Amino acid sequence: MKERLEALKNDALAELAGVNDAQALGDIRVKYLGKKGALTEILRGMGALSAEERPVIGQVANDVRGAIEAVIEEKQEAFQRAETEKRLAKETIDITLPGRRLPEGGLHPLTKVIQDLEDIFVGMGYQVAEGPEVETDYYNFEALNLPKNHPARDMQDSFYITEDILMRTHTSPVQVRTMLAMQGESPVKVIVPGKVYRRDDDDATHSFQFHQVEGIVVGKNIRMSDLKGTLLQFVREMFGAHTEIRLRPSFFPFTEPSVEVDVTCIKCGGAGCRLCKQTGWIEILGAGMVHPNVLEMGGYDPKEYSGFAFGMGVERIAMLKYGVDDIRHFYNSDLSFLKQFARL
Numbered sequence: 542m543k544e545r546l547e548a549l550k551n552d553a554l555a556e557l558a559g560v561n562d563a564q565a566l567g568d569i570r571v572k573y574l575g576k577k578g579a580l581t582e583i584l585r586g587m588g589a590l591s592a593e594e595r596p597v598i599g600q601v602a603n604d605v606r607g608a609i610e611a612v613i614e615e616k617q618e619a620f621q622r623a624e625t626e627k628r629l630a631k632e633t634i635d636i637t638l639p640g641r642r643l644p645e646g647g648l649h650p651l652t653k654v655i656q657d658l659e660d661i662f663v664g665m666g667y668q669v670a671e672g673p674e675v676e677t678d679y680y681n682f683e684a685l686n687l688p689k690n691h692p693a694r695d696m697q698d699s700f701y702i703t704e705d706i707l708m709r710t711h712t713s714p715v716q717v718r719t720m721l722a723m724q725g726e727s728p729v730k731v732i733v734p735g736k737v738y739r740r741d742d743d744d745a746t747h748s749f750q751f752h753q754v755e756g757i758v759v760g761k762n763i764r765m766s767d768l769k770g771t772l773l774q775f776v777r778e779m780f781g782a783h784t785e786i787r788l789r790p791s792f793f794p795f796t797e798p799s800v801e802v803d804v805t806c807i808k809c810g811g812a813g814c815r816l817c818k819q820t821g822w823i824e825i826l827g828a829g830m831v832h833p834n835v836l837e838m839g840g841y842d843p844k845e846y847s848g849f850a851f852g853m854g855v856e857r858i859a860m861l862k863y864g865v866d867d868i869r870h871f872y873n874s875d876l877s878f879l880k881q882f883a884r885l
């Protein structure tokens with residue numbers, strides 16, 4: 542039996558010497574040491590041995606198993622090492638190559654302008670609020686002193702969802718919403734950025750969906766000069782310290798008096814150019830003193846409180862600030878356009 546075991550060992554080692562892949566190694570392990578392998582087969586005959594012989598043969602069998610296993614293990618490690626080396630050689634990184642720039646995102650110019658606007662007004666003590674884009678006829682028009690069939694409704698044609706629900710045409714509905722939320726507390730000092738919708742021309746300066754920022758201040762002794770000072774401060778922070786403003790009389794049903802506000806032309810500084818149609822001024826927003834009816838609908842007694850409000854088109858501000866000549870650039874998702882703003 543001892544000879545058979547020695548012979549098995551020699552066979553196994555001879556076979557192992559010629560092996561050069563992991564698969565063949567596994568096969569040899571099964572063939573010689575597996576449950577149905579050659580070694581088990583021989584050891585089945587142990588029962589026939591005498592009590593003295595059994596431990597001796599047992600020892601030999603263990604030695605044979607140990608010797609075969611040692612070679613298998615050694616070979617396995619060698620295969621693994623070779624495999625790792627092959628992989629490392631394949632994955633070698635040339636650290637002398639220049640780095641590859643990862644694609645870098647940036648904020649959309651309209652987002653940037655809205656953030657700038659918020660920073661400026663928060664710096665003046667305003668809070669930032671929001672309102673629904675799907676609005677009731679009441680807040681969008683009636684609470685703003687625009688009863689049904691009022692001719693001024695024609696200035697803001699809208700997309701209706703039902704007779705009484707529409708996509709808001711401006712951010713002004715948040716004026717009364719804000720006043721009601723403040724429940725008579727003062728001062729109210731809020732700006733409201735957001736999307737608005739109009740059935741309007743689709744051209745270089747008009748879109749059916751655009752952004753506005755509304756501002757509303759209500760308190761005691763709020764005057765037109767406060768509105769003017771606030772807007773002057775705003776345009777100087779937005780467009781530069783030398784910017785001037787001009788207030789022209791206008792009409793909005795929800796403010797009285799109402800004004801259109803112009804800034805000195807960003808391009809020519811007021812001298813006159815094509816952008817400002819040789820006037821030196823560019824209109825940027827509508828504003829005025831909150832109409833007494835609107836104050837009342839917001840729960841503020843117009844005999845005690847007064848206020849101002851303004852509403853500007855964000856696209857208009859962005860076009861002026863960045864010299865963009867067509868509003869549609871903002872919506873086309875053209876990366877070569879948008880990338881210019883990524884690092885501003």
Ligand code: FA5
Nearest residue numbers: 711713741747748751827828829850851852853854857
């Ligand atoms: C209003 O929407 C008033 N709610 C503003 C207001 C608020 C007045 C508070 C008084 C007090 P107007 O319709 O003029 O006003 O629009 C304001 C700005 O939105 C315009 O100056 C313009 O910059 C922008 N705007 C208007 N229509 C469009 C459009 N179709 N596409 C892009 N921007 C537009």
